[in-house]
Amino acid sequence: MASSWISPPTRTELIEDLVSGVDRYNPSNVSILEDYLYHQIRSEEYDCLANLAILKLYQFNPELYNPDVIVNILLKALTASPLPDFNLCISLLDERPPNVNTDEPDPLPSLLPTLKGLHSLLYRCRFPAFWKAYRSEELENLRDNYTVEVVGFENAVREVAIRAVKAAFTQISTTRLGSYLDLTGADLEAYIRKLGWTIDPSSSVVNIPPNPDNQIEATVVQESINLPQLTKVISHAAKA
Amino acid sequence: MAQQRMPLWAAEADIDEDVDLHLAIGNYGQNGHYEDAPMQQPQIDEATLMAMQQHMAQQAAFAQIPDVVKAFIVHFHQAVLDNNLAEITVAYESGWNKYTEKFYSRTEWPEAEVIAPLVNDDPIFLILYRELYYRHVYSRLQPNIDDRFHSYENSCELFNYLLNSEGPVQLELPEQWLWDIIDEFIYQFQVFCTWRSKVKSKTEDELMMLAEGGPVWSSYSVLNVLYSLIQKSRINEYIVAQQEGKSPEEIAEIVGEYGQRPLYRMLGYFSIIGLLRVHVLLGDFTLALKVMENVELNQKSPFTRVTACHVATYYYVGFCYIMLRRYPDAIRTFVQVLNFIMRMRQYHTRSYQYDQISKTADRMYALFAICNALSPSRLDDNVANISKERYGEQYAKMARGGEDSLAAFEELFLYACPKFITANPPPYDDPAALALLIPPSPTDSPTQTPAPLPSVDPTHRHLSLFLADVAAQVQVPTLRSFLKLYTSLGAKKLANFLDADEEEIVQEMMLMKQVSKSVSRVPGSEKGLLDGQTITTSDLNFVIADNMVHIAESTIGRRYAGWFIKNTERTQRIFDDLRSTPLPQPPKTAPPAAATAMPAPAAGETHAKASRAGGQKVAWGAVKAA
Incomplete structure (x- = not known):
């Protein structure tokens, strides 16, 4: 995790305090972090740890649960592949009891398998299959309601592909x-x-x-011995 | 040890007999007579009656306590009153266990109310006593819901006393006990959450208590305790100041009146480790490593004195790295602590915690096998060999890859992973929602749409994430075995070998490239456990030029230096031993051995020199061929 992942340069001081301090547990701060997420979505920024802090608040305070926010967080994490961000987010999504008094249906249960499928395709570098799935009719809902809001989503996916291509x-x-x-x-x-x-x-x-x-280069790794490894031998010899 | 101490307490027991006497007598009188009383005199009002019954029951229970145990409790209490760490340690580590084996291996220790007269109703001692009492219930017996609730209340009382008294309390406790307090607190939280999440087998009473349980064992309350201890003790500031090499006076000023006291400092440190553990249990692997950001993982820190804590730290850190796909870091973490455990084994076997430590070590060998299969390394052959010894069959499957390997990964993961928990209870306060969670009778036709409540327990959620990562790379070992045979190879030819589509293989190769890299800590250059840089983890490298795969393999030259250093050191030890042994015939003057100092080998230069020098000196004592 490069230091820009741990603390992106775009992170403000206010967010830094929330991410690193005890205040991250305070449910009344959730809206600040949610706003920050929407800021990331609009301006092609990304801050995994701040988004995980939202999921943490949802984990502890089920009443804060907002499926749209979660979908957006997952979409952002998706394009961080091959970093484990997507899995880290899923790890925090505790099982929710079935909602009895539903006013509106929860979109997450049906979207979650789709997103996991997309993540698997990206992580396994199956880029043509990813695009096929992404453009398919079944994912119209995801495209029309979510990815369309995430500025630069498709380009971010392309960057995942570029990272893989560049290396191989x-x-x-x-x-x-x-x-x-x-x-x-x-x-x-x-x-x-x-x-x-x-x-x-x-x-x-x-x-x-x-x-x-x-x-690439075929190399023979030779051992290299540094002075500190010999201190015991040397100091003993000096004492003797 | 324990046997020898016996007479001491037995002797004291005689003295204490006086104190107990009147109680025992009173008890005696009641046994035959008062028991019938309630029946004959129903006019006594109920509260009084209950109180009387309770009182009598307590006295009866008191009479049942063996005298040596009474003496032990009195003695233990005195040790705590005196802040006599040595005596407390003996009572805690040896006495308590001894009497548990002897009298309470299958039953509870006497309740705190019963033994209260022995300790002058000292509230602090009674809290500590209950801490031990409940720990014993959890480890030896089956805690009921009252035990679960009461142990929580008792923990709260203890932490309240420590945190909210006026100023730091004067109590002193052995480090081991302090660790056990935090460890047990989190353990009880974890078993409570697991028990709570099983909706099915609850009685009416339990359902009611859970519905009204409120903050009992809530995640917030547990975190609150740990964070409060960390803040009160200013342990993070303490660690940083230590690292900066501040003087003791400066440190004392920084950490304040609480942090100066060993009790708070240790509790603070253990709370950091506790947080690490709680975050892992809740599935927050980044936050778990983040709370550790000031802690340096090494064996020199004074905090490693409590072995159980040291071992737990590495276990949870290593596990986090696995979930972050940082297998090289996980391997390094496990290797460090497994070597530590091996070295310390001689001391452990005597410790009552040896079982727990060796169980954790065993799980780490399993995790090590997993990591080594996913990211082969030659960091430590010793640990690798033990791991293969214990999990050889699984390791062979995992390393071979393919679909069959998944079962082996799953088996070891489930065996070795932490006991994950769900942060929130099922909706006990909402009977309608709760009813949905209780599966209908199994007669329901299986053809129905998949049940809307596949309530996945957290362990399986993490397992499936991990297995998805593993499944992505199950073909890598096969690909690798082909690539090893060539220096260049057409993608089409490779695809034919594998009976696969060329494009599919090319994409698989990108994946292979991707998993042969990992973020890893560069020792010494970074702060915090999350930080790291991308490194290459595979010895087989390749690159694709259009449709041609070019392969390069790195090999590791034979390593001599380590062998020479190790043997030089060993020879020196033998030499020292020989030299310090008195010569068999003293009269004649001994040769001045110290005269010939060993020449110091130049930095990084030939070690043959060093070893030859050692060899010469050995030859002085006894001929020893290399």
Whole structure:
């Protein structure tokens, strides 16, 4: 967990106090954190720990439960893959007793399996299958009511794919990359250009710039001994 | 030990006989006569009657207490009054267990009200006594709902006394006991939550009490206690000040009147560990590691004196790392503490907590096997071998991968995971909602839509998350075994080998790449347990250029240095022993052995030198071929 995950630079002091202090348990602070979530959704920011703090409050105070907020948190966590954020959120969703006096149906029970399915596809790098599922008719409800509100959701998914591609490829065909990004033609080219990657015009293969993960090298790891490991031997010798 | 102490208490018992005498006599008189009284004189009003009955019952119970136990309690009380840590420790660790075995292995200890006369109704001692009383009920017997509620009340009284007295209390207790107080508090919370979540087998009375239970064993109340102890003791400030190397005077000023007292400081530290545990039980693995952010995980800290606490800390931290998919960190955590346990074994076997520690260790070997299958490492062959010894069959399955491995992962996870709990009770206060949770008779046709109440217990929720992660990478070992054979290989050919679609295989390779990386702590360079950097965890690396897979394997050169260092140290020990042994024939002057100092090997340089030097010196004492 890089330090930007533990404490994103966009996190305000107020939120920091809530995330790191005892005040995180105070149910009356939930609206501050919920507002912060909606801010993240509008401005393409992400703060996992702050969102987990909302789920924690829901866990302890079932009356605060707000399924829409939970769906939004899960959508944000989805695009953090392969970090474990999505699972961390699910871990906090305690079983809820069946709601007897329902005024309005709870959308979460029906959406949860869908979201878990999407997460599994993303985590397993099954990007074409992800897009197919995401664009399917069954997920219309999710798209129309939720992901549409999450600014840059589809691009965030593409970034998940880019992270995976960058690590595993030095070259990739445009068709394959397109299927991972759900982009074709000019859109795809524009996206590739924005990444700073180049397309070989003759073979239409995309070259991916070198990075630590796609540079491989057979190495022999040699042991390296540092002075501190020898202190016992040396000091003993000095005493003797 | 315990046997020797016996005469001491027996001797004191004689003296105490005076105190007990009148009570015993009074009791004697009642036994035959008063018991019938209520029947004959129904006009006595009920309250008085109840009080009388209670009084008589108590006296009868008092008479039943063996004299040695009475003496023990008196002695124990005196030790607490005197703040005599040594005596308290002996009574706590040895006396209590001894008399439990002897008299109360199947029944409760006498109730606090019954023994109250022995301790002059000292309220503090009675709270401590009840703490032990209930702990005994929980560990040896089956607590009923009254026990569960009362043990909570007693814990509250104890914490109230510690936290809300005027200023810090003067009480002193052994560290082990302080840890046990926190540990037991959380344990009772956990078993209460588990018991509470089972709606089915509750009696009417229990349902009523649960409906009106209010804050009893609520998550908030438990967290409140732990956070209050942490804040009151300023333990986090204390740890930070220690790390910054502040002087004792400065530290005393920082931690204030509470934090200066060992009782509060230790309770504060144990509460941090307690929080770690509670957060894990509730499934909040990031927050669990976050509360530990000031605690340094090492074996040098004075807080490691309580072994049970030390072991629990590593167990829960390691488990958090597993749930964060940080298997290398989990492995490192388990290796550290398992080695510690191995080294300390000689002391443990004598401790009454040995069972608990070795059970936790066993679970950590299981977790280690899981991690090692998911992210093979050669960090510590010793621990790896023991783990394979104990869980060889499961480990082989897990390491082989494929669908069959899931059952082995599940088995070990369920065996080794913490006892997860649900934060909130089922809706006991809402009979209608509650009724929905009680499954209808099993005659219901199974063809009906899946029951709307698949109330998944928290353990299975975490299990299914973990298994989903594992399932994602079950094909990796197979892929890996193929890749190991090549330096480059067409994706299509690979797909043919595996009888799979080429695109499918390419995506699987991306996944393989992804799981061969992990966030990991870089020792020494970071603060806090959450922090870390991405590292590569696999020795097999590859990259795809369009449709061609290029493979590179890293190998680890043979390691000599560790062997040499270990043997140099061993040789030195032998040499020292030899030198300190008096020579068999003293008369002639002994050779001045100390003259030849061992040459210090230059940093990082050939260890052959060091070892040769050692070898020479050994040759002085006795010839020992390497």
